[in-house]
Amino acid sequence: MPRSSSPRRPIVVGLLLIGAAVGLLIADHASTGRGPVSVALSAMVGPLHRAISAAGHDTRALWSHYVALSEVHEDNATLRARLGELEERAASVDGLRAENQRLRALLELADTRKDLRLRSARVVGRSVSDFFRVLKLTLEVDPQGEDLVDTRGGADLAVGMPVIAPGGVVGQLRSVDGDRAEVLMLTDLRSAIDVVLETSRARGVAVGTGEPDRYAARLEYLQRNEATAIDERVVTSGDDGRYPAGLVVGRVTSVKPQAHGLFQDAEVEPFVDLSALEEVYIVLGPSGLTADGSELQREKVPASAPAGGPR
Numbered sequence: 001m002p003r004s005s006s007p008r009r010p011i012v013v014g015l016l017l018i019g020a021a022v023g024l025l026i027a028d029h030a031s032t033g034r035g036p037v038s039v040a041l042s043a044m045v046g047p048l049h050r051a052i053s054a055a056g057h058d059t060r061a062l063w064s065h066y067v068a069l070s071e072v073h074e075d076n077a078t079l080r081a082r083l084g085e086l087e088e089r090a091a092s093v094d095g096l097r098a099e100n101q102r103l104r105a106l107l108e109l110a111d112t113r114k115d116l117r118l119r120s121a122r123v124v125g126r127s128v129s130d131f132f133r134v135l136k137l138t139l140e141v142d143p144q145g146e147d148l149v150d151t152r153g154g155a156d157l158a159v160g161m162p163v164i165a166p167g168g169v170v171g172q173l174r175s176v177d178g179d180r181a182e183v184l185m186l187t188d189l190r191s192a193i194d195v196v197l198e199t200s201r202a203r204g205v206a207v208g209t210g211e212p213d214r215y216a217a218r219l220e221y222l223q224r225n226e227a228t229a230i231d232e233r234v235v236t237s238g239d240d241g242r243y244p245a246g247l248v249v250g251r252v253t254s255v256k257p258q259a260h261g262l263f264q265d266a267e268v269e270p271f272v273d274l275s276a277l278e279e280v281y282i283v284l285g286p287s288g289l290t291a292d293g294s295e296l297q298r299e300k301v302p303a304s305a306p307a308g309g310p311r
Helices: 009-030 036-112
Strands: 116-126 134-139 162-165 168-177 180-185 192-197 203-208 217-223 233-236 248-257 263-270 279-286
Touching (some): 036 116, 036 162, 134 168, 134 279, 192 248
Parallel strands (some): 168 248
Antiparallel strands (some): 116 134, 116 279, 162 168, 162 279, 168 180, 192 203, 192 233, 203 217, 217 263, 233 248, 248 263
16 A cells, blocks of 8 residues: 655645745845846746736727827817808808998999989899799888888889999889889890990990890891990990980990891890899989089080070
8 A cells, every 4th residue: 555645745845945945036136146046037037027018018009099099089070160160150251241242332333323313122033934034122221321112112113114233234123012023134035225335336225135044135226337346335325215324234245247238236245243133223213413423413405595595
């Protein structure tokens, strides 16, 4: 029967090993350089230490990047919101600037034509027809300070009154209903305006072409022998009893003599951008002043009358 090992043997062996290790550490510590124990321990523990250090560094870097990325996302969201706010504000400023420019142009027109009584109106719609060019207006208070609206609605307006804007003629009133009105634009095929060319003084009638894809008019009854030039300005003659003289209609864009007859064909492009109108003036009639408003207009004396008038 084999002898069983003594239960104290492991304890004794462990104590001997611990004692030997402590002795070796004391001896290694007492030496001036690195002892064999330190070298052995470094060789055994070094790779593990380096692996743990590398893992810790990677973990710290990953956490830092995650935190930084989260902050970047938050900053981007804040910046996007701020950018949207600034873009909205810029659009509002651009809209106010454009409106200010339009209103300033209207006031300048009123200042340069004080010989006319003007009433302001806002464009609120356009005809949907491809061939008829009609604007829809709502009436406003006159920018010169005279309240022409009060409780009369459109009582001071009449069909046929000219409508103008900064740049020139728009057309004439087609209908009036309370504080609403419709304008027959000068490019409507039902429109006809007696005109004169500013430089050559050639006479004609500007008739709308009624084209669906552009705003234009043609000059009818333009004498064949008239020296009409491209880009020459076309203005109202005042002879039709409807439009005051000197209102700009547009410019000549093409001239072509007819194959037969006494006339030549010419086209006119309006100076006013009829596709982008927002505010206009309705011409109520003469004011009795000169164009600059400096004095009363003097009535023309007939050429046959004596200079001093009748006695």
